[in-house]
Amino acid sequence: MNDTLDVVLRLVAVLVVFLTFPLLVGQAEHKVMAHMQGRLGPMYAGGFHGWAQLVADGVKFAQKEDIVPADADRRVFQLAPAVALLPYLLVLIVIPVGPNGFVGQTVDAGLILVLAVMGVGVLGSLMAGWASANKFSLLGGLRTAAQLMAYELPMLLTAASVAMAAGTLSLPGILDGYHWWWTPWQLVGGLVFFTAGLAELQRPPFDMPVADSEIIFGAYTEYTGLRFALFLLAEYAGIVVLCALTTVLFLGGWHGPWSGSAGWVWTLVKTALLAFVVIWLRVSYPRLREDQLQKLAWTVLIPLSLAQIALTGVVKVVIS
Amino acid sequence: MPPIPGSGLAKGLAVTLRTMTKRTVTAQYPDTQPELPPRSRGVIALFEENCTVCMLCARECPDWCIYIDSHKETAPPAAPGGRERSRNVLDRFAIDFSLCMYCGICIEVCPFDALFWSPEFEYAETDILDLTHERDKLRDWMWTVPAPPALDPAAEEPKEIAAARKAAEKAEKAAAAAAAEEQNAAEQAAPGQGAPERGAPERGDGQSDEQGKGDA
Numbered sequence: 037m038n039d040t041l042d043v044v045l046r047l048v049a050v051l052v053v054f055l056t057f058p059l060l061v062g063q064a065e066h067k068v069m070a071h072m073q074g075r076l077g078p079m080y081a082g083g084f085h086g087w088a089q090l091v092a093d094g095v096k097f098a099q100k101e102d103i104v105p106a107d108a109d110r111r112v113f114q115l116a117p118a119v120a121l122l123p124y125l126l127v128l129i130v131i132p133v134g135p136n137g138f139v140g141q142t143v144d145a146g147l148i149l150v151l152a153v154m155g156v157g158v159l160g161s162l163m164a165g166w167a168s169a170n171k172f173s174l175l176g177g178l179r180t181a182a183q184l185m186a187y188e189l190p191m192l193l194t195a196a197s198v199a200m201a202a203g204t205l206s207l208p209g210i211l212d213g214y215h216w217w218w219t220p221w222q223l224v225g226g227l228v229f230f231t232a233g234l235a236e237l238q239r240p241p242f243d244m245p246v247a248d249s250e251i252i253f254g255a256y257t258e259y260t261g262l263r264f265a266l267f268l269l270a271e272y273a274g275i276v277v278l279c280a281l282t283t284v285l286f287l288g289g290w291h292g293p294w295s296g297s298a299g300w301v302w303t304l305v306k307t308a309l310l311a312f313v314v315i316w317l318r319v320s321y322p323r324l325r326e327d328q329l330q331k332l333a334w335t336v337l338i339p340l341s342l343a344q345i346a347l348t349g350v351v352k353v354v355i356s
Numbered sequence: 357m358p359p360i361p362g363s364g365l366a367k368g369l370a371v372t373l374r375t376m377t378k379r380t381v382t383a384q385y386p387d388t389q390p391e392l393p394p395r396s397r398g399v400i401a402l403f404e405e406n407c408t409v410c411m412l413c414a415r416e417c418p419d420w421c422i423y424i425d426s427h428k429e430t431a432p433p434a435a436p437g438g439r440e441r442s443r444n445v446l447d448r449f450a451i452d453f454s455l456c457m458y459c460g461i462c463i464e465v466c467p468f469d470a471l472f473w474s475p476e477f478e479y480a481e482t483d484i485l486d487l488t489h490e491r492d493k494l495r496d497w498m499w500t501v502p503a504p505p506a507l508d509p510a511a512e513e514p515k516e517i518a519a520a521r522k523a524a525e526k527a528e529k530a531a532a533a534a535a536a537e538e539q540n541a542a543e544q545a546a547p548g549q550g551a552p553e554r555g556a557p558e559r560g561d562g563q564s565d566e567q568g569k570g571d572a
Contacts, residue, residue: 071375072373316373317369
């Protein structure tokens with residue numbers, strides 16, 4: 037009985053995080069992006085500096101008509117947003133927040149689960165692109181597919197490098213084995229992982245598949261109302277997951293001063309900083325062209341991640 | 357030295373970060389009113405008392421958005437047997453701001469200073485017909501017209517002031533000349549007394565007197 041209650045409480049906590057953190061990131065994006073462009077951003081909704089802007093947006097989305105195109109593959113079209121969003125909820129369950137079991141659920145092969153499930157998320161865009169019966173959506177979907185192919189590989193390789201260093205696939209296990217010098221040691225891997233993750237989320241500057249000015253929001257062209265909102269939510273949930281994951285794998289998660297009592301604060305702070313970097317990159321860089329995007333993955337990120345694996349192997353052999 | 361690869365990327369990040377720490381330039385318009393320069397073209401105001409229904413504004417308006425109706429009134433002759441006096445009375449003066457293109461030609465051509473620019477610009481309407489402002493509304497705009505800005509220190513004197521000043525100077529000189537002549541007459545009546553006083557300074561005075569006389 038007590039065990040069941042424990043599990044339910046943990047799952048509810050994860051659900052609450054899943055429902056609030058993406059909104060926090062979204063609001064931060066509104067304000068940070070505005071100030072980086074010399075503007076103020078939303079200032080009215082909710083009073084103080086427009087803190088309720090995203091809530092108001094949600095209400096607006098809920099009021100809109102839910103349209104399915106006549107020629108669309110109805111079932112697939114309607115399922116796509118859920119497929120895009122839910123994987124991130126699953127991933128959140130296994131991400132360790134603090135020491136001593138401060139985690140939704142410990143999974144032995146957590147790293148594999150995380151990477152596999154995150155791959156499913158991109159399937160949502162693919163389904164959306166195919167089922168919309170719209171050639172621009174299809175183009176966007178195909179570009180998404182190509183991008184997934186290109187960036188999943190460096191992401192997996194760099195994650196493998198960390199797993200090699202720790203000698204385990206369990207996320208809490210990786211954190212248990214963490215030393216401060218892992219961060220400089222795995223620095224290149226971390227950068228590659230973060231960049232590839234951005235590309236997986238189709239965040240600017242890697243948002244060629246959704247490119248609203250070129251292929252009018254790519255796979256999401258035909259979506260309206262709540263389903264469109266779910267895709268947007270998936271993007272922000274993806275940011276939370278990617279930043280938390282990068283924190284856990286490369287920045288030492290809850291490690292830091294007073295990590296015994298305030299470890300979870302370290303995880304949150306590092307995740308928030310990375311989320312800020314995500315927004316910062318979006319504001320600073322122009323969108324990559326499709327061929328540049330592919331070139332970056334295949335000629336820069338994959339060789340770098342392979343080099344990281346080699347380095348990890350060498351150091352591992354030397355110190356053992 | 358060639359630039360370090362990737363330094364451009366860092367520079368881009370630095371630019372956005374620096375912008376974020378600076379104050380934004382956004383003006384919160386409906387909360388804080390914009391500070392408009394005094395010659396802003398917001399709406400056209402009518403100072404009815406100055407209007408003589410000469411119709412110049414309506415004729416020059418490229419959009420034909422000014423409507424003027426008037427009639428003539430006759431007043432009895434000032435002196436018995438004289439001609440009757442007639443004058444124009446304004447019945448309607450309206451500007452259709454849905455047509456107006458804010459060129460300001462009407463204000464430019466008005467010979468009697470009856471039309472003015474007001475900086476007020478918040479008069480949007482939900483019905484386009486309400487954008488035709490009749491004379492009472494145009495009159496209300498008149499109270500929002502700011503005082504004309506001060507002239508540039510190096511600017512030419514306004515015509516009216518120059519004319520008034522010249523007239524005043526002329527009158528002053530005429531008065532001075534009259535006074536000097538009176539004094540001259542008094543001296544001639546008592547010769548020998550004033551002779552030593554007639555020196556160089558007095559000459560200048562005498563010359564100016566001559567000039568004054570000529571002008572008068």
